[in-house]
Amino acid sequence: MALYEEQTLKIYNSLSSQKEVFQPIHEGHVGMYVCGPTVYSKVHLGNCRTFMSFDMVYRYLLHLGYKVRFVRNITDAGHLEDDADQGEDKISKRARLEKIEPMEVVQRYTVDFHNILRKFNLLPPSIEPTATGHIVEQIEIIKIILDRGYAYEKNGSVYFDVQKFNKVYHYGKLSGRKLEDMIANTRELTAQDEKKNSQDFALWKRAEPQHIMRWPSPWGEGFPGWHLECTVMSTKYLGETFDIHGGGMDLKFPHHECEIAQSEASYDKSPVRYWMHANMLTLNGKKMAKSTGNNLLPDEIFSGENKILSKPYPPSVIRFFMMQAHYTSILDLSDEALLAAEKGYTRLMDALDLMEHLPVSSSSDLDLKGWRQRCYDAMNDDFNSPVLIAHLFEGVKWIHLIREGKQTLDAGGKTLFQDTMKGFVFDVLGMESAHAESVDTEKLDGAVQLLIKMRNKARADKDYATSDEIRDALSSLGIQLKDGKEGTTYSL
């Protein structure tokens, strides 16, 4: 029997502002969509926290036995510099400044994004669609919204008619805003504005002559509005209504509000059962911002190259630090907080090592089943990872007591104890063993040195086919050989 039948998972739904019992549309299956990055610069640590929070959600759903289809998109076009459909496309602007192709920008920062997430041990999503790969579908949905009368065309652009929509549906239900208040608080439109009302948002924008990324459409050459891609890609892969939609708190309005409006205007259906929003990461008590210098990139934490830090921290410690806070709480990062997290992480990992060699008695005087249930109860309470971690440290305390002979454990209890500890630490929280990381590097180095030796021998024997084969095979694995005066070295 799958675990999920025995558990009652509750999720805080941003749409109803309360915790609700999770009931997927199709029993045993979960469809989950998370807004991915706009790949025009290196991924921020704050974004990493959001993606890590939903990785934990994904991992727990898998752990409970659900079959999960997890879709996380890549925004590679259409995201303008400000929310009012003004300014340049973020990717086009970067391409212009760096004098490279927009697709080079996309490639560079998609690779960077994947590398960083791999370091943090995030599982890849089931599907990772791109906005530019779904232009045809975006045009199709605009036609539907136009046909149903909730959009209008102006000079080659198409705008969503928020006021008309709000007569039938409710614009603002996710963010708790009222359209009348929004209207009262916005400036008057000028004659140059194409929109009927400032709340209207672009579904399609006409491409000005200097705009590099453009596609043909029934309304002329242009590009899709940013909110549209998520509606199109989520419904294409998960259906017109699906289970979970996640994203950062900052996306609630207008992005997610617009997604709901687009779906209702197209299919007359609310797209999402459970809306989940992850909170932000601050640095030394203040909002992170490049402009003020109160900023930290993932690579700077791994290398320690930032004046905020006293030393480098491995990705596992950062992950552990983030898991110590509930995903809906603001989390403040500081050097002291990371030092404390590192201590906790080491204590947990050391205890897991000791666990392998715990003495077994004929009886057990620990309530392991009760403890295990408390671990599940924590996670079932809207993925409460900090409470789970507190229970895991109760387990750490027991490990030491058992070793000192102050508590006993029978064989069955030992298996249950180990499976529960490891299941939560590695599978659910996504931690990696510190030892595994260092041993792997040693093994890798040994294997690469052996191949270098074999390649040198092949070269000495003038067997260039073999020596080239070794070099190319290593290169395809991301290991570059470099021949120098002091012999052959390699880089990853």
Ligand SMILES: [Zn+2]
């Ligand atoms: Zn989105």
